[in-house]
Amino acid sequence: xxxxxxxxxxxxxxxxxxxxxxxxxxxxxxxxxxxxxxxxxxxxxxxxxxxxxxxxxxxxxxxxxxxxxxxxxxxxxxxxxxxxxxxxxxxxxxxxxxxxxxxxxxxxxxxxxxxxxxxxxxxxxxxxxxxxxxxxxxxxxxxxxxxxxxxxxxxxxxxxxxxxxxxxx
Amino acid sequence: xxxxxxxxxxxxxxxxxxxxxxxxxxxxxxxxxxxxxxxxxxxxxxxxxxxxxxxxxxxxxxxxxxxxxxxxxxxxxxxxxxxxxxxxxxxxxxxxxxxxxxxxxxxxxxxxxxxxxxxxxxxxxxxxxxxxxxxxxxxxxxxxxxxxxxxxxxxxxxxxxxxxxxxxxxxxxxxxxxxxxxxxxxxxxxxxxxxxxxxxxxxxxxxxxxxxxxxxxxxxxxxxxxxxxxxxxxxxxxxxxxxxxxxxxxxxxxxxxxxxxxxxxxxxxxxxxxxxxxxxxxxxxxxxxxxxxxxxxxxxxxxxxxxxxxxxxxxxxxxxxxxxxxxxxxxxxxxxxxxxxx
Numbered sequence: 308x309x310x311x312x313x314x315x316x317x318x319x320x321x322x323x324x325x326x327x328x329x330x331x332x333x334x335x336x337x338x339x340x341x342x343x344x345x346x347x348x349x350x351x352x353x354x355x356x357x358x359x360x361x362x363x364x365x366x367x368x369x370x371x372x373x374x375x376x377x378x379x380x381x382x383x384x385x386x387x388x389x390x391x392x393x394x395x396x397x398x399x400x401x402x403x404x405x406x407x408x409x410x411x412x413x414x415x416x417x418x419x420x421x422x423x424x425x426x427x428x429x430x431x432x433x434x435x436x437x438x439x440x441x442x443x444x445x446x447x448x449x450x451x452x453x454x455x456x457x458x459x460x461x462x463x464x465x466x467x468x469x470x471x472x473x474x475x476x
Numbered sequence: 477x478x479x480x481x482x483x484x485x486x487x488x489x490x491x492x493x494x495x496x497x498x499x500x501x502x503x504x505x506x507x508x509x510x511x512x513x514x515x516x517x518x519x520x521x522x523x524x525x526x527x528x529x530x531x532x533x534x535x536x537x538x539x540x541x542x543x544x545x546x547x548x549x550x551x552x553x554x555x556x557x558x559x560x561x562x563x564x565x566x567x568x569x570x571x572x573x574x575x576x577x578x579x580x581x582x583x584x585x586x587x588x589x590x591x592x593x594x595x596x597x598x599x600x601x602x603x604x605x606x607x608x609x610x611x612x613x614x615x616x617x618x619x620x621x622x623x624x625x626x627x628x629x630x631x632x633x634x635x636x637x638x639x640x641x642x643x644x645x646x647x648x649x650x651x652x653x654x655x656x657x658x659x660x661x662x663x664x665x666x667x668x669x670x671x672x673x674x675x676x677x678x679x680x681x682x683x684x685x686x687x688x689x690x691x692x693x694x695x696x697x698x699x700x701x702x703x704x705x706x707x708x709x710x711x712x713x714x715x716x717x718x719x720x721x722x723x724x725x726x727x728x729x730x731x732x733x734x735x736x737x738x739x740x741x742x743x744x745x746x747x748x749x750x751x752x753x754x755x756x757x758x759x760x761x762x763x764x765x766x767x768x769x770x771x772x773x774x775x776x777x778x779x780x781x782x783x784x785x786x787x788x789x790x791x792x793x794x795x796x797x798x799x800x801x802x803x804x805x806x807x808x809x810x811x812x813x814x815x816x817x818x
Binding site: 422 | 501507516
């Protein structure tokens, strides 16, 4: 995917979000730190053009809710900020890549701390497979078959698939 | 990269990067504390024991609150109602607690060095946190002080900080001097000669016996608790005289710079080291210190017990690549990938 493909995918998914929710009433976009934050803002801009309404945008860092704390290094990377009360809101979680589903599992837990949401929907730019939990996205930019040891990099300029170089960081 | 830290015993074990990382990490826990439900499951299943050989209300409550917000289980070993009264040695007590299966022991003791001794007796699995040892150190207090200064003044580096009062008997002062100077502040100790340590060689500080002469230069005035016992030891003639020379009175506040803040580790003696009105001024950030204490202790417990960051406090900030590079378990069956949409 190049930059135009990413832009078109955001545009299409924006329409899908509006269609699914019959507008944007009660919709809150929550970008997952760190890859989903820029994407959530891109969705907010697209939704504003599509529907005229601007849903609130929040960010969520799920480090403290992960199930691999103590197995893999996990430090909170960025501060969580939820600008509105989530009681009764429809939360659209936004992330760049959906992989094992464990981040989303942690995010669902984390959302509980901010109130009882009406519904949670999931928007991802890339679904790369290899799920380890029964989690599926509602809005997908692209399904991208990958090997487990490949790395997917999503940025505004496009989506790259790279080999993971273990020693070369 | 700094050496791995399994314990938090002394500020001297932390370098500038460690301190910076801890303060940045504390932001994340301060945010958790502001949530509607201020509790995260990060330390679920971990067990923390309070081993307090000296009275403490606020430090123990603060640690307790921090552990609970991280979902850790806690136990209190209360010396007054325990077998210590029956003559059990410290070593036997520690080994008994360890055998029950704990992940961290938070120690306060009247003798300097006890947390080190406890750490030596324990196996590698258990972390020790120094919650105050004698007149020696109180590292988490220094960390919360640095965090509070950073919150109000942006950073610690370059500030002029005066620590006023009974330096000699203060573990808070020793940890604070280490932390403030490591982060690049200029520290002046202000006290009568009887309340200064007999030997200040190697302390990176200035010393003054005259509060009025330094007050106008300070960005932070850090007042220490003046303990009444010090009078019976004839270190000060009277509390009233102490207040006259070293108390932060309404009159002295007038000499402070507009943006100077006033700090105190608590509990305060209103009317002795700080006047009642001064303690309630907006520039007195004493309540913020207490609030930040919980977040700082969450960060410390999380780093020692939960982060999995190889027990390294000084590791570089993690990026997503590093997380992905860590080995993942291979699934038994390769899941099907759904067909592309459209």
